[in-house]
Amino acid sequence: MNLFATRTGTALAALMIASGAPAAAAVPAQAEVVRQAEWQAAWMAAPQRASTGFEPNWSEDGFSGQSVRQVVRLTAAGSSVRIRLSNDYGPSAVRLTGATVAYAGQGASVRQEPVRRLAFDGAPSADLPAHGALTSDPVRLRVQPFQSVAVTLYFAGTTGPATFHSQAYATSYRAQGDHRADTAATAFSQATHSWYYLSRIDVTGGKDPERDAVVTFGDSITDGFGSANDANGRYPDELAEQLAARGTSRPVLNAGIGGNLVLNDSAWYGDRSASRFRRDVLDQPGTGTVVVLQGVNDIGFSESVTPTYTPAPVVSADELIAGYRRLIGLAHAKGIKVVGATLLPFKGSDHWGAHAATVSDAVNRWIRTSGEYDAVVDLDRAMAAPGDADVLNPAYDSGDHLHPNDAGYTAMAGHIAAELTSKAK
Incomplete structure (x- = not known):
């Protein structure tokens, strides 16, 4: 499967309204008008x-x-x-x-x-x-x-x-x-x-037509927790740079919210994923692909000794999978491809416990094997510590055993970029 796509479509009327040009003046350069009129x-x-x-x-x-x-x-x-x-x-x-x-x-x-x-x-x-x-x-x-x-x-x-x-x-x-x-x-x-x-x-009028945007949808790991201020070191930033380095540039948009949940709303952590998915993914001009990396908070907040989200319901794997299916259905209804990312290892963090271990294993197994995503990036395995598959690799750990550091975000971006540019699918 090749998730590298080019946007097509027309928007002549929108350009004429924006520019104030009469319709007759735009006709001789129709191809140019179509390109200029598209917002990205x-x-x-x-x-x-x-x-x-x-x-x-x-x-x-x-x-x-x-x-x-x-x-x-x-x-x-x-x-x-x-x-x-x-x-x-x-x-x-x-x-x-x-x-x-x-x-x-x-x-x-x-x-x-x-x-x-x-x-x-x-x-x-x-x-x-x-x-x-x-x-x-x-x-x-x-x-x-x-x-x-x-x-x-x-x-x-x-x-x-x-x-x-x-x-x-x-x-x-x-x-x-x-x-x-x-x-x-x-x-x-x-x-x-x-x-x-x-x-x-939004932009319009680029020299070359932009390829479809990638929206990265998730929680604090997508938002960039642990990355340095003003350094553009979040994994979506790194993903945009790595796609460009491969000669396959695409706009990359960060729709992460720290603490966000698939199944529940929070005053601090935003509306649940299905409630904000249309606004933050489907309505973004030029979107062709969404990478979904979310669920560790649904699983882990109930394990935390000092929770920031209360009451934190105990969530089952089936409930979380139903939430993922909802997002996949919404995206596919608009022709947007969905890349599922397995949850990163988080043993030793404040989100870890017996229930979290069982549910995360079941969820990651479903992401890998269900076939419901258009593609899968197995960050669980790629980011694991040598010798303990449940632990985040110390080389990638920001220190809390949950969020990656700068090297970890770079590594994540590399795995996702490889999937987005792969033609051997």
Whole structure:
């Protein structure tokens, strides 16, 4: 099976609306118009409701008369970009006074040219609807894969609690007043490691048509727990780099949420997988493949001596498998291929116990042998310690016997890249 695919389709009307060009003017260059009109998600973060989180963040207080600058790295090329903001967990509309996008510099600084002011239906300000989302108009900005951009949002009023992504492993910056157009970092005197409202950046107009995106869907191991801040060392980052090194570049989107569960919702850890799968996977423009690596929290939270999720139900293998089947069905209904990753070894972690051992073995056996996934990456075996298949290889262990370190994330990405590019299936 070859999971390396190229997107096809047309969107002539969308381009004419975005560009303002009359239909007759677009006809002679129809092939170019089709390519330019297609939007491709180049970066994403899964939205979460405001919460205390694992380290200080600004989500519960929100923003008032402040600018917040967020730096993200794209994995697709384009000549125009647009941003998507999420107020999914906001009970009331939030007034965005204005926003800009620019090439990122060092820290909170941006390159002097160009700083692009964003518009929303032609206006500089807009409301983020309650429990909804807002997409900007396209703006000309040529970007390349692995290029970082800075999005600056200014809220003249008070937002209330902010929809955010808790564990960004990237630094976001805050300043008092309107500093959307600042290129220097001087005013941005506060920092945090979360993303706020910003949930996606799309591109269009790349020189070459982008291949279908890979969405990596999971929990803290996908989110990047244990990776260094501002280093882009999460396994999805590494996967994008390794695909490019193999000559098979694809956009890679990170839909991980630390602590997330297949079967249950959590105030800290986000909506359960089936509840957020459409928003975080199926609705991402250009998605062709999803890698599912999730379930260790469903199994392990009930084993923890000092749980962060209570009450933690005792979950059976059959219940977890039913959850996986739900995700596979949703993806296949939209023509998206699903790669199943076995759960990594986690003996010795706070998630481990007799029940966890039994259920994880049964779940991994089903992932390997059921044939229900389009492809399987056996991370359980690939990441195991020599001499004990239940233990994470010490060379890959961040120290908690559950989450990989940087070398572990690189190794994971290598195994997944090999599967995505394999033609001998």
